Amino acid sequence: MSDPDADLRRLAEAHGVYTRFHDLQGHEQTAAPDTLRALLSALGVPARSPSDLRDSLAVLSAPGLAGQLPDERILLADTPETLALPAPCAWALIDEHGALAAEGRGTDTLSLPRLEIGYYTLALTAAEWRKEIRVLVRPDRAPGHAEATGLTQCWGVTGALYGVRSAQNGGLGSYADLGTLAEGLARHGAQFLGINPVHALGWAETEIISPYSPSHRGFLNCDHIALEGGLGPTPEAALIDYPAFRHAHRAALEPAYEAGKDDPAFLAWRAAADPDTEAFAQFEALSERHGAETHRWPAAARKPGQGAARHAGARADFHLWLQYKAETQIHAAQGRAKGAGMGLGLYLDLAVGPRPDGAEVWLNADTIATGVTIGAPPDHLSPEGQSWALAAHAPTALASAMYLPLRKILWNLMSTCGLLRIDHALGLMRSFWLPEDGSPGGYITQPYEALLAVISIEAARTGCVVIGEDLGLVPDGFRDKMQAAGLYSYAVWQFETEDDGRVRDTSSLPEQSMACFGTHDTPTISGFWHGVDIEWWHRVGWMRAPERAERHSARAHQRAGLREACGLAPSARFDQVRDGINRELAGARSAMVAVQLDDVFDVQEAQNLPGTIDAHPNWRRRLPVDVAEVETAPELTATAARFNARGTAKTRGAA
Structure with missing residues (x-):
């Protein structure tokens, strides 16, 4: 047996x-x-x-000659390729638009011509069998930073768009504020401005504030739409009151739509909108009418199509207009950034996945894994592990769809920015799924090389530079393959430590990387120095008093290591420490270095404490200065002076 x-x-x-x-x-x-x-x-x-086991194991036996062929091939652009055949057959290569790219007959092998980057289907036909093979043709490498900036090394700034203060945004940073901030930073030599994800959160989900818990990653957050005339100045409060802001903002959006719904520019944009955009707008209208739980919607509305369109009614046009305004405004912000001298401009963030009740799942039910959500086992970011409550696309189903849901998301983001960060890029190789039945979580293998091919194809088509956030439990070979594809690693200096806990010299940070001291998920420089994160871990119950004391002792050891790395005396003041950290990062061999706005202005509290929802004021903290004052702030002038020396012009014709 x-x-x-x-x-x-x-x-x-x-x-x-x-x-x-x-x-x-x-x-x-x-x-x-x-x-x-x-x-x-x-x-x-x-x-x-x-x-079930017997039947599923039986399916694994390859059926006949077709089973001897792969389901997928990844090729390099402009490079001829040969495929071994199990028997003579006719073949035809169809491009992603349905056009015939090449055809012929083969006996033992078939020879494919040089192909442009893109997605193809290779159809093989014989008397008794047929096989279709996905063919992904990728560039040798994704675009690099030097191509966009003309610099061998560059620096930029990251910050929370929602936390930007201004005279008109009414309480939440807007896409207009984004353009203003980018222009000011560009005049100081910054080559990019990175922000939190600006994915659509869902109009009906008024309680959702986390930018990493989106409804759909391919559409934009309408909370950041700037209104003509504005909503008045940002309140003085340090924390954002989302309900109050959304009440005022949405009340103002309704008449703005009525005034602009017949604008020829909007009508032209709407006429050119693809079916997914129309379906997304219908989802938003349906969620307004029937609530967030799609399984409770009328049966005809539970999937995209004519039934959903009928139930959504004319209200879908309002949500199309919101996407039009958001898209127009963020593209304008990118134009202002580039026009002011930012080589890369906006630096956007791709979240790990969508919420299970969101539009991305509703639009792509055929590729979504059922009964699981994405999370992470315990690591240095969260000692208790993390449940992100995000849906996952099933690898085989996504591949069978020629990765189209991912391709559309990447195109929408990459055509908006010059630099894209893929959050938790380790999920491209394996992802940690948590069963909804309460079983312990486990890892699922992802089609890593195919996903890298898709990313590099879309990056090449848009000219976008890509960073893979490779923090956590990194599998062997992951970084080598990612960097060989042209993607950049993500080097967070406070995590780059020796066995004794001391930080490594910045000369050890990878050259093909973006280096930074911290991120939205880590303590700021001030927070790290004063152990604020340790106090929060104790406050939320993740550690008892003895471990808290041990952590503070370990942090003192890390502080001593930082002083040593920065050439500072034990008596150095905090401002000297901060300046020393920036000086060392400026001297790193990493291609790009990012500085947080929170660190420029010595903010102590972090934007997020991973693993918490309400126990810490995540995604609510505001920047202490108005966006109009950032450009002339002495803190920014001093920071920029330390980093501007790191960029040197490329020599003509250099690779």
């Missing part, structure tokens, strides 16, 4: 489910049978009963 547990493990491994993995401490963890069954089910592979 067969061993059910062994059969389950064999089936899991065949479908890319990890049966074991190593945790942050290097200890091997074995996935529980319940985890394997839940993750297989999420992939659409029955495994709940012995008969």
Whole structure:
């Protein structure tokens, strides 16, 4: 008799489910049978009963000659390729627009011509079998920073758009504020301005404020739309009152739509909108009318189509107008950034995934994994691990759709900015799924090389530079492949430590990387120096008093290491420490260096405490200065002076 547990493990491994993995401490963890069954089910592979196992294992046997061929090939652009054949057949290569790119007959092999980057389907036909192979043709490398900036090294600034103060935004940073901020920073030599994700959060979900919990990553957050005449100055309060802002902002958007719905520019944009844009607007209208729980909607509205359009009615036009305004304004901000001298301009962020109840899931039900959400095991960002409550696209289903949902999202973002950060890029190789039935989480293999190909294709088409946020439990070979594809690593200096906990010299940071001291998920320089993050971990109950004392002791050791790395005396003041950290980062060999606005202005509290929702005021903190004052602020002038020396002009003809 067969061993059910062994059969389950064999089936899991065949479908890319990890049966074991190593945790942050290097200890091997074995996935529980319940985890394997839940993750297989999420992939659409029955495994709940012995008969399920037998049937699913039987499917693994390759059927005939077609089963000897791959489902997918990844090729380099402008490079001829040969494919071995199991038997003679006719073949035709169809491009992504449905046009015939090449055809012929083969016996033992077929030879493909030199191809432009893009997506193709290779159809093989013989008397008794047929096979379709996905063909992804990628560039040798994604675009690099030097091509856009003309500099071998450059620097820029990151900050929270929602926290920007101005005389007109009424309480939340706007796309108009974004353009103003970018222009001011560009005049100081910054080559990019990075912000939190500006994905659509969902009009009906009034309680959602996290930029990393979007409804759809391919559309824009309408909270940042600037209104003609404005909403008055930002309130003095240090924390954002989202309900009050949204009440005032949305009340003003309604008459603005009535006044602008017949604008020829909007009408032309609407006429050119693709079906997904129209469906997204319908989703927003439906959620207003029927609530956020799509399973409670009328049956005809539970999936995109004519029924949904009918139920959405004329209100969908309002949501189309919102996307038009948001898109127009963020493109204007990019234009202002580039016009003022920013080589890269806006630096946007791609969140890990969408909310399960959001528009991205509704629009792409065929590729979404069921019964699971995305999270992370315990790591240095969150000692308790993280449940992100985000939906995942199932690898096989996404591949079968020629990665179209991802391609559209990437195109929409990359055509807006010059630099894109992929949050938790480790998920391109493997992602940690948490079953909704309460079983322990586990890892799923992702089609890493294919996803890198898709990213590099879309980056090449838009000229966008890409950073993969590679923090956490990094699998062997991950960074080598990512960098070989032209993507940049993400080097957070406070995490780059020796075995004894001291920070490494900045000369050890990867050349093909963006370096920074911290991020929105880490303590600021001031917060790190004063142990504010440790106090928060203790406050939310993640550690008891003895561990708190141990952490503060370890932080004192890290402070000593930073002083040593920066050449500072033990008696150095904090401002000297901050300046020393910036000086060392400016001297790093990393291609790009990012400085947080919070650090420019010595903000102590972090924007986010990973693993919390309400226990810490995540995504609510405002910048202490008005956007109109940033350009002339002495703090920015001093910071820019330290970083401007790092960029040197490329020599003509240099690679």
